[in-house]
Amino acid sequence: xxxxxxxxxxxxxxxxxxxxxxxxxxxxxxxxxxxxxxxxxxxxxxxxxxxxxxxxxxxxxxxxxxxxxxxxxxxxxxxxxxxxxxxxxxxxxxxxxxxxxxxxxxxxxxxxxxxxxxxxxxxxxxxxxxxxxxxxxxxxxxxxxxxxxxxxxxxxxxxxxxxxxxxxxxxxxxxxxxxxxxxxxxxxxxxxxxxxxxxxxxxxxxxxxxxxxxxxxxxxxxxxxxxxxxxxxxxxxxxxxxxxxxxxxxxxxxxxxxxxxxxxxxxxxxxxxxxxxxxxxxxxxxxxxxxxxxxxxx
Amino acid sequence: xxxxxxxxxxxxxxxxxxxxxxxxxxxxxxxxxxxxxxxxxxxxxxxxxxxxxxxxxxxxxxxxxxxxxxxxxxxxxxxxxxxxxxxxxxxxxxxxxxxxxxxxxxxxxxxxxxxxxxxxxxxxxxxxxxxxxxxxxxxxxxxxxxxxxxxxxxxxxxxxxxxxxxxxxxxxxxxxxxxxxxxxxxxxxxxxxxxxxxxxxxxxxxxxxxxxxxxxxxxxxxxxxxxxxxxxxxxxxxxxxxxxxxxxxxxxxxxxxxxxxxxxxxxxxxxxxxxxxxxxxxxxxxxxxxxxxxxxxxxxxxxxxxxxxxxxxxxxxxxxxxxxxxxxxxxxxxxxxxxxxxxxxxxxxxxxxxxxxxxxxxxxxxxxxxxxxxxxxxxxxxxxxxxxxxxxxxxxxxxxxxxxxxxxxxxxxxxxxxxxxxxx
Numbered sequence: 001x002x003x004x005x006x007x008x009x010x011x012x013x014x015x016x017x018x019x020x021x022x023x024x025x026x027x028x029x030x031x032x033x034x035x036x037x038x039x040x041x042x043x044x045x046x047x048x049x050x051x052x053x054x055x056x057x058x059x060x061x062x063x064x065x066x067x068x069x070x071x072x073x074x075x076x077x078x079x080x081x082x083x084x085x086x087x088x089x090x091x092x093x094x095x096x097x098x099x100x101x102x103x104x105x106x107x108x109x110x111x112x113x114x115x116x117x118x119x120x121x122x123x124x125x126x127x128x129x130x131x132x133x134x135x136x137x138x139x140x141x142x143x144x145x146x147x148x149x150x151x152x153x154x155x156x157x158x159x160x161x162x163x164x165x166x167x168x169x170x171x172x173x174x175x176x177x178x179x180x181x182x183x184x185x186x187x188x189x190x191x192x193x194x195x196x197x198x199x200x201x202x203x204x205x206x207x208x209x210x211x212x213x214x215x216x217x218x219x220x221x222x223x224x225x226x227x228x229x230x231x232x233x234x235x236x237x238x239x240x241x242x243x244x245x246x247x248x249x250x251x252x253x254x255x256x257x258x259x260x261x262x263x264x265x266x267x268x269x270x271x272x273x274x275x276x277x278x279x280x281x282x283x284x285x286x287x288x289x290x291x292x293x294x295x296x297x298x
Numbered sequence: 299x300x301x302x303x304x305x306x307x308x309x310x311x312x313x314x315x316x317x318x319x320x321x322x323x324x325x326x327x328x329x330x331x332x333x334x335x336x337x338x339x340x341x342x343x344x345x346x347x348x349x350x351x352x353x354x355x356x357x358x359x360x361x362x363x364x365x366x367x368x369x370x371x372x373x374x375x376x377x378x379x380x381x382x383x384x385x386x387x388x389x390x391x392x393x394x395x396x397x398x399x400x401x402x403x404x405x406x407x408x409x410x411x412x413x414x415x416x417x418x419x420x421x422x423x424x425x426x427x428x429x430x431x432x433x434x435x436x437x438x439x440x441x442x443x444x445x446x447x448x449x450x451x452x453x454x455x456x457x458x459x460x461x462x463x464x465x466x467x468x469x470x471x472x473x474x475x476x477x478x479x480x481x482x483x484x485x486x487x488x489x490x491x492x493x494x495x496x497x498x499x500x501x502x503x504x505x506x507x508x509x510x511x512x513x514x515x516x517x518x519x520x521x522x523x524x525x526x527x528x529x530x531x532x533x534x535x536x537x538x539x540x541x542x543x544x545x546x547x548x549x550x551x552x553x554x555x556x557x558x559x560x561x562x563x564x565x566x567x568x569x570x571x572x573x574x575x576x577x578x579x580x581x582x583x584x585x586x587x588x589x590x591x592x593x594x595x596x597x598x599x600x601x602x603x604x605x606x607x608x609x610x611x612x613x614x615x616x617x618x619x620x621x622x623x624x625x626x627x628x629x630x631x632x633x634x635x636x637x638x639x640x641x642x643x644x645x646x647x648x649x650x651x652x653x654x655x656x657x658x659x660x661x662x663x664x665x666x667x668x669x670x671x672x673x674x675x676x677x678x679x680x681x682x683x684x685x686x687x688x689x690x691x692x693x694x695x696x697x698x699x700x701x702x703x704x705x706x707x708x709x710x711x712x713x714x715x716x717x718x719x720x721x722x
């Protein structure tokens with residue numbers, strides 16, 4: 001009895017790896033100032049870079065969208081829906097997709113990139129990937145305003161584009177989902193790359209592959225239909241992958257908001273939400289487990 | 299009972315030697331299988347100690363083994379030990395950078411660790427912005443920093459440049475700013491590495507002075523790791539000596555320093571002769587003998603007397619461009635002088651046998667005291683062996699000035715001078 005009382009006096013204990021799921025949200029909350037200061041650092045240093053730095057964020061989605069339009073709409077003849085300009089369609093997909101890939105790439109080398117700080121001082125390691133996701137919002141905002149600019153331009157020119165105000169409230173949720181997916185997957189990958197370095201090479205390649213099954217340059221309906229016609233045997237497993245891919249769902253919903261065309265269902269969003277929460281909790285658990293020992297293996 | 303603020307129980311840390319990366323997946327799987335079957339981890343062999351120079355038969359070593367200690371509130375505990383004794387590992391575990399393999403540390407206060415100053419400094423940001431960021435990394439909240447920012451800037455002495463990006467700072471200014479942030483940390487327990495003691499003399503004084511303030515007047519608990527015996531003696535109230543990952547001594551700081559200085563795995567059979575353990579390395583130091591002018595091995599010399607050090611080297615291969623250094627240090631660990639062969643001559647060796655390097659040390663004007671020699675042998679740039687403070691010798695008083703008066707021994711060295719009086 002007396003012993004128990006003494007034990008409870010300790011503020012905290014440093015011990016070997018504990019349980020698999022060992023979240024300390026209270027601690028993360030205590031370090032919230034650090035998170036904000038890291039984000040501030042990223043924002044400041046982003047602007048203090050060269051002139052071409054921020055400009056790059058404009059060029060990259062624009063050129064990608066032009067190329068997609070030429071290849072997928074000009075050559076492959078993918079139908080993006082009535083009254084939607086294919087370039088705008090692709091730009092929408094690329095804009096939301098870029099946020100995800102930015103988060104994933106930024107978090108996937110969180111341990112390696114911050115080795116110097118991590119080996120000298122302790123703070124909840126998860127602060128670093130969280131910083132990446134929040135700082136990436138700035139780049140997303142830049143690219144999103146470019147998209148809006150083109151959207152308004154095309155709206156005046158072709159009188160096209162119908163924002164569906166019923167689902168516009170989903171916008172913050174979609175961005176949150178993309179961020180959480182990028183964070184979750186990135187944390188899983190970063191934990192594994194501390195031990196098995198070769199995974200780093202897979203990230204860039206993997207993100208690119210992922211883009212092709214995430215409905216960035218085609219509507220889900222069109223893809224399912226075409227696969228059904230062209231590869232009837234393979235369609236039984238390819239189509240469900242695309243249809244249930246949370247990323248494809250987010251991209252499709254994002255476009256639905258601006259074009260009022262495509263797949264949108266509350267059920268799809270709920271499934272996506274569940275998968276996202278699962279992936280980010282798994283990522284957090286794996287990350288937490290790695291943070292205690294990574295300094296010895298990295 | 300209530301004044302114990304930190305308690306370490308059975309802390310052990312295991313490391314894997316060699317390349318991490320090849321074969322780890324198979325080792326991991328093997329470990330995993332054993333775990334599933336409820337068997338013991340096949341790679342955890344308790345009982346092997348961590349000695350740099352002897353080759354163990356396991357790929358895994360214990361950098362720390364069963365360390366137990368308690369820290370009372372307001373105490374300054376020193377941790378001393380040779381290179382590779384486990385000091386840094388202990389620091390890393392205490393600062394939560396890495397986790398222990400077994401055991402646990404319980405604490406009643408927040409621990410802040412200073413293994414480095416200026417962690418996370420970013421050159422593009424101004425001094426002020428860096429103070430906020432660095433402070434937050436070290437565990438302060440924005441509010442705390444805000445109340446102290448004026449003091450921090452004042453202490454750093456960089457008022458004029460505080461809104462200039464740090465990349466425009468001189469390196470000295472950066473260190474000052476970084477240390478200023480660290481000095482205003484207010485955790486219950488502060489863990490400090492000896493790296494703080496680098497820098498110019500002024501900075502060292504400031505750093506050590508601030509640490510004295512922290513522990514004495516503010517009553518903060520400090521854990522201090524150092525090679526600087528003088529600092530340990532003057533700052534700490536208690537000390538632990540680590541050797542090969544184990545705590546071999548715990549107690550009064552002066553006794554601990556003495557214990558550490560006498561700590562050696564090698565045997566001194568007669569005065570002035572030290573045999574080193576033989577290992578299976580291709581080249582190594584086997585023996586060192588100190589001789590006086592009469593060619594007699596001894597460990598006692600008169601002031602100003604010539605000391606000859608005969609360093610016996612066992613070598614299987616020819617060695618080119620041998621560099622041998624002898625470092626003389628005082629009994630409280632301060633290095634007095636380094637005698638480096640490559641600064642004076644070139645030594646090559648072409649045969650495949652053992653040889654003796656003989657250094658006749660002249661002009662070593664030490665005052666009466668006990669001294670230690672550290673020997674280092676290198677070929678080109680590759681270190682062959684370093685024997686830290688491996689042999690000791692005494693200097694006894696002598697009538698060096700031929701005046702019948704003995705120089706005072708409270709200085710490290712003595713020096714003869716010609717005094718003249720001239721009228722203008």
